[in-house]
Structure formats: C-alpha cells, structure tokens
Amino acid sequence: MGQKIIFLDVDGTLVDYENRLPHSALRALEKARKAGHLIYLATGRSKAELYGEISQVAYDGYIGGNGSYIEVADQVVKEETLSYEETKAIVDWLEARQLEFYLEANSGLYGSRNFEKRGQPTMQAYSKSKGKEITTVKEAFPELILGADLYRSDINKISFILDSYQDYLDACLAFPEMKLGTWGGVGEEALFGDVARGNINKGNAVSELLAHLGINAKDSLAFGDAKVDIPMLDVAGVGVAMGNGGPEIQAMADFITKDVNEDGIWHAFEYFDLL
Template sequence: MVSPRIAFLDVDGTLIDSGEVIADSTIDAVQTARANGHLVYLSTGRASVEIYPVISDIGFDGAVSAGGGFAQIGDELVIERTMPAAAVARMVDFYEASGFDFYLQAFDELYPSPGVRDRFAAYFHSDAEQTVHTGGHGVAIADEHPALRAFADVRAYSFSGIAKSVFLGGDQTAYDRVAEALSDDFHVITGTIPHMGRGSGEVTLDGVNKGSTILQLLDRLGLPAASAIGIGDSTNDIEMLQVCGVGIAMGNATDAVKAHADEVTTAVLDDGVWNAFRRHGLI
C-alpha cells in the first residue's frame, strides 16, 4: 500500500497546453490518483475566476491560485496574501505611467486595463491557427474564450483584496523596467505568457509565491513537505518545485525551470502528468 501523497499541478503548460487543450490521460491521472486516496491540488498563476469549469470539473481537492496569493481547501478560502492598498496604487501608477497593459487579480475578480482584452484575443487567435490537436478537451476557441469576457469588463480598479498583477509591455524591455521600479517591495518574475517573453510578467508582494503558500497550506493540512509532489513548467513554478519533496518539470518546461527540478517528465500532451503520477505510484 502506497502512503498517501499530495500533488500540486500547475495549469498552463502542465495541465493544459498553449492551445488550452487537456490530454485525456491527464484527466484520467488526476481522477485515478484521487480515487486511490491521494490529494491533488491545482497550483496556478490564474485567479480562481480563471479556473474555468472544464478545468475545475476534472475534480481537485483544492487550489493555490494567483501565484500563491490565495489557497483553498475544497471550496473554502483558507489563505489570503493580498497587497496593502498603497502598494497596489504604486504598482498601478507605474504601469499607467509606463504605458503598459495590465490586470489585477483578486480572489474572485479581475480588473483589466483597457487594452488587455484585445491583446489576449490576438494570442488566442494565433494559438487556434497554429495548433492542431488530435483528441483532448479544449477550454475554448478564439473569441469564445471565457477570459475575453472577463477582460472586457473594464471598470475602476480595486485597491483592496489584490494579490497579484500581470503586466503586458509593448517590447522586451518591460520586465527589466518593472523589476527596476518594483523589486524592492515586490516579487517580479517574467516569462509566464509564451507569446511575450520578457515583455510580460507577474508581480506579487515580496515573499509571496506558490512555494511559500504551499508550505503554509501543508502546515494547515498537517502534511510534511516530503509528501508533496509539485509539477510545473514556468518561472512561477520554481519555488513550488523547490519546496515539494519531489519537484517535477514538464518536458516542455524551460531549461531554467528544469534546472530547479528533481526530475523531468514528458510534455504536456505527451502524457506528462500521467507519466509523473505513474512513476511515483499515485496511479
């Protein structure tokens, strides 16, 4: 009998590919692991409102969202690591002065700047044109994507309850400019939107990331970090891979992320999650 484990799965590039397709084997891996008595949590840079039903309906025991800003056990919000209003205001002022598009993530709300929807419409259209899949479950296609409805809701920004921002710069110097301006108080990372590279990134409070929130959640659950498996592919997964007993990089992860992993599985649509779960006895 294998001792129960807890697995944390990134979403973009791990659970789903860039064309937002979920492999049948990934769904089977998650559902079989839970049936075998293991816990499976999402661990994503997305806010909870960006975890669409085709993802959540797979069935998970909880989630770390907004890059570590929030954590849920089941549907119960148990950890909130939000920014002071003054910090949010400072960040928004910098983005607006720099001409960057951006959006703010609260637990159950997104606050986009006016240009965000059009940027993402172009990204999704490009993915739909360039990606051909056989099998799997798609999140949505092109203008039907649920994110576009959220990003079209442009209104006054909230300065309370915000855990993270995502910035979208006009060129590849954006990350350097954000890091120079904000790194003294914030955790700034890049490379989370494949189309944009260093032209985009994420900002949380200093010390807030998936890894540090996972440690808080494990403490609340009474589980040791040694029992945890973290699987991811992107810059915002590095701390998760470091704190979990086993950190696994996807085959499609960047070399920088793979360097922080204990092992590498196959790619997202090449049974990557299924192979990782199988290797460690969850299925």
C-alpha cells in the same frame, strides 16, 4: 503506497497552452484521488480563471496567484492581496507610462482601458510561441472584465504588457518592495511583466499548506513546467518537470515526464504508483 499530496501547476502542466485538458490527465487525477491521494492545484491563475475544462477537475484544494491564495476544501487558509494603496500606485504608474495591463483577482480579471486593443498583437505573439493561434484577447481571456474600477483591494497580481524590456527594469526600480517578474518570453524577448507582494511564491505557499495539514514534505509531489514552479519543486519530496518544460526546471527536477499532450501526467502518476 501511503497517502501522498500532489501539487499541480495548471498551464503547460495540467492543461496545454490552448487550455485543453488531456483525457488521460483527468483519468489520472480521478484514479489518484480514489486511491486516497490528495490533489491540489498550484497556479498563477486566480480563481476566476479556473474555467473551461479545468472546472471538470475534482481537487482537494487550491493555491492561486502563484502563492498569494490558499484554499483547503473550500476554506480560505490564506489570502494575501495587494492593498488598495499598492494597487492604486501600480495602476497610476502603468497608466502614466501608457502601459496596458490587467488585474488578477479571485473575483475576476479586470482589464485596463485599452488592453483589449493593445493586447491583441501581444497575445497573438504569445500564442504563436506556444504553437497555437489566438486571434483576440477575449479568446485568450474569456472572462475579462472591461470598464470596471481599477482601484481595488482584492488583487493577487497585476500583469502588464511590455513595450520594451526597459519597462520591466523601470518597474523594478519603482516598486523595489514588490516581486517583479516577466513572462511570455525569455529575457529581453518577454512580452509581459507582472507584479505581486514581495514574499509570494509557490514554494512558500506549499510549505504553509503542508504545515496547515500536518503533512511531511517527503510525502508530497509537485509538477511544473516553468521557472515559477521551481520553488515548489524544491520544497516537495519529489519534483516532476513536464517534458515540455523549460531547461531550468528540467535541470533541477527529480523526474522528467512526457509532454502535457503526450500523457505526461498519466505517465508520471503511473511511474510513482499513484493510480
């Protein structure tokens, strides 16, 4: 098989929802790189969130912030952040509504004044829905920075706790030029909203990266487990959904592998002769 480029979502794909990296996945990535294939992470996480077992992974580059940041072999190819004025407007709006939030940047995660206290029951509910047990915000976000200046110009994305689904709908009205989403639940059960630049998604980032490298999309594979990964799977020559993935991504994928904790990455790499 000729050289392939592989794009891997992180949460629910490469690692489980307790941030555990299966040994089989680590072995699969090592063997695939040894075979000459390229490995790129493609995640909503900022670079500051690539901690724990993920730091063991050797990869050729990284897409972060759901597509706002692209790095190839330590060279920054793209970094499209919210401007200082945009961040200030969003922060002011969230604070006026007394909604707690955190700012996601490659330099770190910056929590709002009461995020640690208000976020505890929300993160407990989120972790419970994923079959795990998180007791504190610091356990979920060990690198969270509190008390910092929140008016910044290096922010990829802002996540905010929803007191109700109406908060998300109102945010859509307040920032129509931005890309708004929800996570941590479906529809009105969502726990968080998030906001980023309007043209940002993983699919666009994958296309930009492939063009930068001069690689045809047919020579790429993308792995994901959630709706946010669908644009990336659409662009790639082969789209792989995890067995633990949602119904939407499984319906459009070319191949459904096993769950993340059932050697899903290894199973798919073996199936596609990448090892």
